[in-house]
Amino acid sequence: MKKTYKVGVIGATGMVGQRFLTLLCAHPWFQVEVVAASPRSAGKPYCDAVGKKWCMETEIPESVRDKIVMDATGDVEKIASMVDFVFCAVDMKKDEIKALEERYAKAECPVVSNNSAHRHTPDVPMVIPELNADHIRVIPAQRARLGTKRGFVAVKSNCSLQSYVPALYPLDGKFGVKDVLVCTYQAISGAGKTFETWPEMVDNVIPFIGGEEEKSELEPLKIWGHIEDGVIVPADSPKFTAQCLRVPVSNGHMGAVFVRFENKPTKEEILSVWKDFKGRAQELELPSAPKQFLHYFTEDNMPQTKLNRMLENGMAISIGRLREDTQYDYKFVCLSHNTLRGAAGGAVLLAELLCAEGYMD
Numbered sequence: 001m002k003k004t005y006k007v008g009v010i011g012a013t014g015m016v017g018q019r020f021l022t023l024l025c026a027h028p029w030f031q032v033e034v035v036a037a038s039p040r041s042a043g044k045p046y047c048d049a050v051g052k053k054w055c056m057e058t059e060i061p062e063s064v065r066d067k068i069v070m071d072a073t074g075d076v077e078k079i080a081s082m083v084d085f086v087f088c089a090v091d092m093k094k095d096e097i098k099a100l101e102e103r104y105a106k107a108e109c110p111v112v113s114n115n116s117a118h119r120h121t122p123d124v125p126m127v128i129p130e131l132n133a134d135h136i137r138v139i140p141a142q143r144a145r146l147g148t149k150r151g152f153v154a155v156k157s158n159c160s161l162q163s164y165v166p167a168l169y170p171l172d173g174k175f176g177v178k179d180v181l182v183c184t185y186q187a188i189s190g191a192g193k194t195f196e197t198w199p200e201m202v203d204n205v206i207p208f209i210g211g212e213e214e215k216s217e218l219e220p221l222k223i224w225g226h227i228e229d230g231v232i233v234p235a236d237s238p239k240f241t242a243q244c245l246r247v248p249v250s251n252g253h254m255g256a257v258f259v260r261f262e263n264k265p266t267k268e269e270i271l272s273v274w275k276d277f278k279g280r281a282q283e284l285e286l287p288s289a290p291k292q293f294l295h296y297f298t299e300d301n302m303p304q305t306k307l308n309r310m311l312e313n314g315m316a317i318s319i320g321r322l323r324e325d326t327q328y329d330y331k332f333v334c335l336s337h338n339t340l341r342g343a344a345g346g347a348v349l350l351a352e353l354l355c356a357e358g359y360m361d
């Protein structure tokens with residue numbers, strides 16, 4: 001792999017785009033060369049284009065403040081010639097995003113995407129680097145379909161499932177996870193909002209997030225899937241059922257999980273699997289990988305969204321309240337930061353994996 005990679009952020013003025021910039025400004029391998037957004041922002045210095053939409057806890061990084069925003073759709077070839085790969089998080093129609101990401105890939109510019117558009121394209125890997133890192137081996141088949149040498153699209157999964165899938169996946173290998181019921185309690189930043197831009201969410205809960213329950217039930221099956229004949233074949237188990245609620249929290253998605261196993265483990269066995277679990281991201285010591293991916297809290301009132309979402313820079317999963325259930329085998333709660341682990345941070349970690357495994361050279 002190279003020592004440093006030049007990267008572009010497509011959708012840099014959006015909420016996830018801003019997160020990318022705050023993570024990348026101090027990154028040991030990646031250097032932001034291009035910021036791009038809609039034609040509305042193109043041609044303006046980044047600080048003017050983002051203006052009052054800047055909503056990170058820290059200031060706009062000096063290295064991008066004065067960069068002239070490029071046109072994400074009009075300047076594809078130019079951007080592709082300036083960078084080693086791009087991160088993409090844009091608010092456009094699904095078919096437009098699909099086409100845009102393939103245009104970058106066909107211009108020999110790999111795309112690491114936050115968008116959902118390509119999550120179910122069979123030869124596009126959807127990766128949580130600790131769990132299914134081996135799915136990136138489908139990339140040569142995708143390159144063959146696209147007719148590219150370097151270009152490809154890789155995606156991260158939806159933010160809602162990044163709390164419960166990491167907790168369940170390592171248990172499945174040992175005890176066979178059969179049925180999962182999950183209720184998620186999701187932060188407003190997941191909708192690209194703050195309390196200033198969505199005042200109706202103060203003191204409120206909304207029992208509907210468009211498309212979220214389908215994603216929460218279906219996407220885990222692709223993560224559990226395997227590569228066969230150049231595509232990822234989704235698994236047909238475990239079975240998931242989900243209800244997703246929007247709650248008045250700025251950042252952090254919590255899940256309340258009920259699980260039934262093929263072979264019911266003891267509580268101690270579950271805790272020991274979580275404690276010892278390490279994935280490819282930890283083996284490779286990737287810069288954004290948490291040292292301990294799964295943290296178990298023994299206190300009855302933990303984890304809490306406000307207290308624990310930033311655990312290991314917002315990249316670790318917090319779990320608590322594991323106990324036996326009267327209808328399922330066990331129940332527990334889990335928490336992850338939706339715009340760090342669940343969005344920009346998860347994509348940066350995926351890009352690190354792709355670099356370390358030689359897919360970005």
Ligand SMILES: NC(=O)c1ccc[n+]([C@@H]2O[C@H](COP(=O)([O-])OP(=O)(O)OC[C@H]3O[C@@H](n4cnc5c(N)ncnc54)[C@H](OP(=O)(O)O)[C@@H]3O)[C@@H](O)[C@H]2O)c1
Pocket residue numbers: 010011012013014015016017036037038039040041042072073089090091092114115116158159189190191192338339342343
């Ligand atoms: N927020 C989350 O926690 C989260 C988590 C996971 C995935 N995602 C996904 O990430 C993507 C971005 O989400 P977000 O919350 O960051 O959205 P957002 O705050 O609304 O930002 C959207 C970005 O897309 C750009 N854009 C809009 N129309 C465009 C066009 N026609 N051509 C090129 N660029 C265009 C915007 O540029 P302008 O500023 O110039 O309009 C802006 O940079 C979405 O697909 C979302 O589903 C979000």
